[in-house]
Amino acid sequence: MENAWLIPAFPFTGFLINGLFGDRLKRIFSGCIACTAMALSFTYALALFIRPLLADVPLEAFERDYFTWIEAGTLKVAFGLLIDPLSLLMVLVVTGVGFLIHVYSIGYMHDDPGFSRYFAYLNLFAAAMLLLVLANNFLLLFVGWEGVGLCSYLLIGFWYEKQSATDAGKKAFIVNRIGDFGFLLAIFLIFWTFGSLDFQVVMAAAPDLFPAGAPTLTAITLLLFLGAIGKSAQLPLYVWLPDAMEGPTPVSALIHAATMVTAGVYMVARCSVLYALAPFALGLVAAVGCATAVYAATIGLVQNDIKRVLAYSTVSQLGYMFLGCGVGAFVAGIFHLMTHAFFKALLFLGSGSVIHALHGEQDLRRMGGLRARLPLTYWTFMAGTLALCGIVPFAGFFSKDEILWEAFAGGHPLLYGLALFGALLTAFYMFRLVFLTFHGTPRAGAETLAKVHESPRTMTIPLMALAVLALVGGWVQVPLVAAGKRLGAFLAPVFEKAEHLLAAGRPLQHAGAWQEGLLMGLSLAAAIAGIAFAYRLYLARPQLPNRIAERFGACYRLLLNKYYVDEFYQSALVEPLRRLAEGLWRGIDVRVIDGAVNGCAQLAIALSGRLRRLQTGYVHHYAWTVVAGACGFFIYILSR
Amino acid sequence: MVSLNSYLMLGAVLFSIGAVGVFTQRNALIIYMCIELMLNAVNLTIIAFARFLNSMDGHVFVFMIMTVAAAEAAVGLAIIISLFRNKATVNVDEINLSKG
């Protein structure tokens, strides 16, 4: 564990090699270097994970300050890494899924002119993400946080020739700054309150310093959550994520589904103690998560772009993770984060395979009937879909069900009901996607269809690996079975304290196994109902959806246009701000200042009895502002 | 004996006349002369303070200011001439290429 710094260092070295010498390297080397870097990090993390497992001892948390980064007065921030069950799990997900996506990218990007640049960015992203999850203090986490944001911006705008791609990159970056603003203020506030930014110190001090519900802690946690909302695309800052689909598909899989967007969830889980002490913030986390889960799922119902459906699904699933954390079930949230990384990466890569086969076609209305032509893609995609819908025994079933159960058991029946409804919607839109893509009659042009072929080996092998993970990933946390909750046991040392604090705050719930079993059946039924509904609409009677769309025209348009949120932002925020800037420039600089100057001038003329006529000219104006400022100072002095 | 306040008032009046001149004059040369007037008002005030405080600092300062003002005048005239060569005007109201 001494050499934990190697984990982010490997991909960073890969970034340096590809970034500096990428142009001169052969393509295959570029790809191999990037993949090797990820593989090394993964192997190292895996060794860290397996060693205590073999010895059958619990993983000991390891913390090391490698060097002092900033020391200023009472502020001391070290470049320090922390390896505990939570960060190790995150590292395994990031490097494992990341490695598979790197391999896939070799096939997907093989004839792109920016091949080595792509891998350089991807490696840089991995390094920043690993720094984010391994950091032992808030400031270093923030550096990783901004780093992944920057890489995300670079990769969304990777195809810079497309205006929409650069616009989307810019949008992602700027929307994220709103969240970062909250995060940065939270960091200041934490330092001000605790005198330290170290996770362990802050978490240890918080329960002693503050009673539950202290306003300071509520402010800190709310500001942190603002950061999480931006990064993890929750209401109301989710707008950047669907647009982020302009980037290459493996990027969507890695950054905008499996890893970066989960940073917010990770951060909330990391601060579980603070949230446990701030019930209001925790409730808000649950409410926002649940609202987002349902809201994004409804938008997903009608999208026609294969990647956009998956993007809204990601937003929705992130909502589930926040719901889990918000009801105090941090393990469930992290569990869902992990399984979601597997199956959502799989779904994105599968959709990438479809897009690849159709030469860039992303519109569901021009797909269909691809099952026979892309068998491997179909079956792996199906595995991911079943996992996402929560069908036994796929991974998603266990994780989503645990969140639902915890919501119910924690005494939030309303949230439970909404989340259950969201699960039904999820099953519906996912099977709509599958049916429209792979089943029915082919709607693509004959010419395109003739050229459809299964993807190369580098792409299908990661798909199969992820499909296996999507199947078995959930078996680490099986409910209703003795010793089934192995993940919970593994993560227990991290969340022990928060759970203890939460348990102290509320009456013990008595919920029996029979209830859990019943609810499990209920959510399964909801998923199956969703599938059946999709089957009826899109396979059995394909003309029905159009009739429904006509019948509920307003509703359909509302959903299709994503509730007009982008338009709302455009007209309510962006446009007025632009106008304000324009107005300040034309109005203040030209009119008001000059106007005030002229006004002052007229006053002076009146006062001095038209002693002299005032001449206006630019130098005069500037001189007047100097005097106006001086007058301001005098007024301040006199007014005291 | 004239009181300190009288000197200060005179200085303030001179300073204000100079400042008002800066706003009201168009000719860059005359504006500069007004600024010189402001500097001389400062000199007068300093000398008055120095005299009443029995301090030598102020006397020295006045010489410094006079020297610097002379240097500034030399540079200022050169600047005004170089503008006049290009533009054939020293009217500050016509100087507005850069704005916004």
Next chain:
Amino acid sequence: MDGLQYLLDCTGILPILILFATGILILLLDAFAPRGRKGRLAALALAGVLLAMIGWWRPLPVERELFGGMLFADSFGFFFDGLFLATAALIILFSAGTLDRDRIDLGEYYALLLFSVTGMMLMARAANLIMLFLGLEVLSIAIYILVGMPRHERKANEACLKYFLLGAFSSGFFLYGMTFIYGASGSLSLAAMAAAFGQGDLPHNPYLLLGTALLLVGFSFKIALVPFHMWTPDVYEGAPTPITAYMAVAVKAAVFAALARVFWMALPSLQPQWTNLFWVLAVLTMTVGNVAALVQTNIKRMLAYSSIAHAGYILVAVVAGSAQGLTGMLVYLAAYTFMNVGAFGVVILVQERLGIGEDVDDFRGLGFASPALGAAMAVFLFSLAGIPPTAGFVAKFFVFLAAIEASFTWLVILAVVNSAVAVYYYLRVVIVMYSRAESPTSLADRFGLGRIPSAALGALIVALWATLQIGILPQSLWELARHSVTALL
């Protein structure tokens, strides 16, 4: 004062003497140097700056007063001397190529540059208001001429005249302020003032208050604080780009140094009063600077407004008023110097290659035609926007932290909002650089790919290195700054 003491004091201002002598030498040689071989004068100027750096470097700064209490030789001055020398070296390196294009007489240019550095050093070390004034004027007069150096360009003429008239005007206020402070304290020495103001009913001393207000007008004008900023965009636009960069960083740093000296050393007892004035100025400056920058299309004007906004952030440190805040101010000035000179440096190089580059749109495709320049510019802009791991982030972090500790949380919130707004206009340039308008080959031809002059390349690397070094390992700079401010407290 005997002769020996006088000689000893001269060693204390060795860098100033070296720069001054080099400047005179350049003026002399310029008269005899044949046309076309004047490039060597740049080398001479650079050699002078490097020599001054050797004269500047001391392992252990000694705190003392020179020439009978006219100048300080302390760690605060030491910090700023180093900053000015580094800036001057970078500006000389960046200037080499552009001067021919602007038909500027080389000799005077470098001599004036060196003279202005001596002015800055005098300002940052002034122990007496006379020296402060002399430093300011040596600095200002040299800069007036430098702004007007492209004598055949009307924009430069006009900028020069505006700056000169308004600068002289503000000097009047500045002097008038000094006069009243002199009247209130009976001395022009900062130490004597502090002693005189140490007791008594200060807030009701009319001379002192009037003097402080007038002095602040002069300072605010030179730092370009709103509403004294009106000249800045026009002058920055008209001046030769290296001089714009120089004004944006070094002049501001020098005036901030003098401001810190006056307000911390001579007027600490008036702190509640000036804190109130400063926070108003900080709010106005940040907000107006950033908002006005949003719609600019000329990159020099945009960077001018951006420099106004940065002065606002630095004022947040002044508002904090603590040792932490002062240290943050020094760190911010250092970080700001390197990132801003770097950004201007890229603008200079692009102008040199293309003959254009005033407009943000001229940078279209730069990222592909010259990946090195594009990447460097991106780093500088991200640093100006305050994104980790760059110098700009660390500097903002220190300053805001100090303000939070001084219970100015609301001001920090405003500053953070402001820096979020600022991301928009910095990012716009990055996006333009990385969007393709023409075929890369034609752009590569135009940019002369890989043929960045070695002098400018060296300067660019130094600026880039410093920006990242401060961003990733700010510790040593912080230590240096913290040690430097002890001289004032």
